[in-house]
Amino acid sequence: MSSNKMDRRKFMKNVSATVLGIATIPWLEGTSFGKSEQGAKVEQRTLGKTGLKVTSVSMGVMNCSDPAVLQRAFDLGINFYDTADCYMGGRNEELVGKAFEGKRQQVFIQTKVHDGDEKKMRASVERSLRRLRTEYIDVLIWHNFNSTKEVSDPKLFEFMTKMKKEGKARFTGFSSHSNMASLLKEASQSNQHDVALVSYNFTHSKNLKEAVALAAKSGIGIVAMKTQSGGYKKEKMGGLNPHQAALKYVLTDQNVSCAVPGVTTVEEIEECAAVMRTLLTEQNIDELKRYHGFLRGRICTFCGGCSGECSYGVAHQDLLRVVAYHEGYGEDRLIREALEDKELAKNIQLCSDCSSCSVVCRRGLDVKAQMKVVQTLLRPS
Ligand code: SF4
Ligand code: SF4
Incomplete structure (x- = not known):
């Protein structure tokens, strides 16, 4: 076995051990x-x-x-x-x-x-x-x-x-x-x-x-x-x-x-x-962990953890995507394009009429608050 292979195997073992039990990766x-x-x-x-x-x-x-x-x-x-x-x-x-x-x-x-x-x-x-x-x-x-x-x-x-x-x-x-x-x-x-x-x-x-x-x-x-x-x-x-x-x-x-x-x-x-x-590399894993920490509570990462949780059947991740476009990409053009989607507009209305949100984000995102942001962003000027 080459030392190269040994190193990789050892690295994988180490990384697995480091990551085991850490839900973020x-x-x-x-x-x-x-x-x-x-x-x-x-x-x-x-x-x-x-x-x-x-x-x-x-x-x-x-x-x-x-x-x-x-x-x-x-x-x-x-x-x-x-x-x-x-x-x-x-x-x-x-x-x-x-x-x-x-x-x-x-x-x-x-x-x-x-x-x-x-x-x-x-x-x-x-x-x-x-x-x-x-x-x-x-x-x-x-x-x-x-x-x-x-x-x-x-x-x-x-x-x-x-x-x-x-x-x-x-x-x-x-x-x-x-x-x-x-x-x-x-x-x-x-x-x-x-x-x-x-x-x-x-x-x-x-x-x-x-x-x-x-x-x-x-x-x-x-x-x-x-x-x-x-x-x-x-x-x-x-x-x-x-x-x-x-x-x-x-x-x-x-x-x-x-x-x-x-x-x-x-x-x-x-x-x-x-x-x-x-x-x-090990450094890459470290970067991802830190990035995951940065994203926590900021935007939906589309992890899928809350799929199907809206009691009204709203595809809420599509709405959260609008906030991510605004926050992450800083692309308001994408928000304007989203406005053209009739299904999305219907869902925003449903969210605005909904008094308590049944969606629980596994990443600490306040989904109801994000829905309010969506309404502000998508309000026609
Ligand atoms: S606010 Fe209400 S309608 Fe909107 S995603 Fe949450 S549960 Fe569904
Ligand atoms: S659990 Fe949170 S981060 Fe994951 S898809 Fe749902 S809202 Fe997005």
């Missing part, structure tokens, strides 16, 4: 730390049954408006880009389309569509194709599922099948920020999805990790988002910089095909790309 125990390959620039993993070879660190374009960032990502070898019809009122797709015109064969583009009647959904896909300057979308995602019913909805499946047959989408799937474990379990059985884009980070439970494993085993390609949980800039965290540690952490799960951290600057994409083929 839930699934590190038994985690495979992978291999560090010196000199290799990028790591590619297979995106489930799609067979696409995607870079383990890919790019969430959502908040980016600078073409230089996409150019830099491409130069770094990153080949998978996640956008959506609704980001920046369509300008985000336009940015992606322009950046990869003439390079279309070298990248994979994932975009999204919202539930609606067929005419509306078709129009949305056509708009996406025009903005993306392409004839096909590599992965077309249903935006933001909350319930298992949506995962197996035959109407949605029928539409996605049509998109594939017409050559508009090569592969299809869904995204979710809440109730992810149940959704992934349902998707593993329904056999209707090629890809799942789920919120997945170091705050999440082992239950979600097991659901990710189950979905991956059934052939679903797992794309992890919200990997850094919060989007806080270094300055706001008093110099703490846990972003690489958080990204490394989620990639230790080999059932994750790729992560799509949302980046806005060249510096950030370089920082993220550098994570590929590196090892999680």
Whole structure:
């Protein structure tokens, strides 16, 4: 046995011992730390049954408006880009389309569509194709599922099948920020999805990790988002910089095909790309613990601990996400975009009429108080 292997084994034992019993980093125990390959620039993993070879660190374009960032990502070898019809009122797709015109064969583009009647959904896909300057979308995602019913909805499946047959989408799937474990379990059985884009980070439970494993085993390609949980800039965290540690952490799960951290600057994409083929270290774990402490009581980390607890069936994590966008990303544009979601508006009303909140946050968040913040943020001006 090489000393290198011995060191790694010893390190894992130590880390497991350190972390055992500490609820803040839930699934590190038994985690495979992978291999560090010196000199290799990028790591590619297979995106489930799609067979696409995607870079383990890919790019969430959502908040980016600078073409230089996409150019830099491409130069770094990153080949998978996640956008959506609704980001920046369509300008985000336009940015992606322009950046990869003439390079279309070298990248994979994932975009999204919202539930609606067929005419509306078709129009949305056509708009996406025009903005993306392409004839096909590599992965077309249903935006933001909350319930298992949506995962197996035959109407949605029928539409996605049509998109594939017409050559508009090569592969299809869904995204979710809440109730992810149940959704992934349902998707593993329904056999209707090629890809799942789920919120997945170091705050999440082992239950979600097991659901990710189950979905991956059934052939679903797992794309992890919200990997850094919060989007806080270094300055706001008093110099703490846990972003690489958080990204490394989620990639230790080999059932994750790729992560799509949302980046806005060249510096950030370089920082993220550098994570590929590196090892999680003891210092990283320490950073994550401190970051977890920083997040406690500030924003929802989408850990899933309180899924389904609202007595009125409100997808409350979608509302808490608005506060996180405001607090962490500092992106009021996302809040304005959220206002366009009719379901969200209905839920805000339900919360404002509700006298006592039945949701208990496992992370010390005052959910009712956060709901009040949401109401202030989403009040039309
Ligand atoms: S305030 Fe009431 S309606 Fe809103 S999440 Fe809490 S229990 Fe549900
Ligand atoms: S409100 Fe708290 S328990 Fe619920 S998902 Fe967010 S962080 Fe987890």
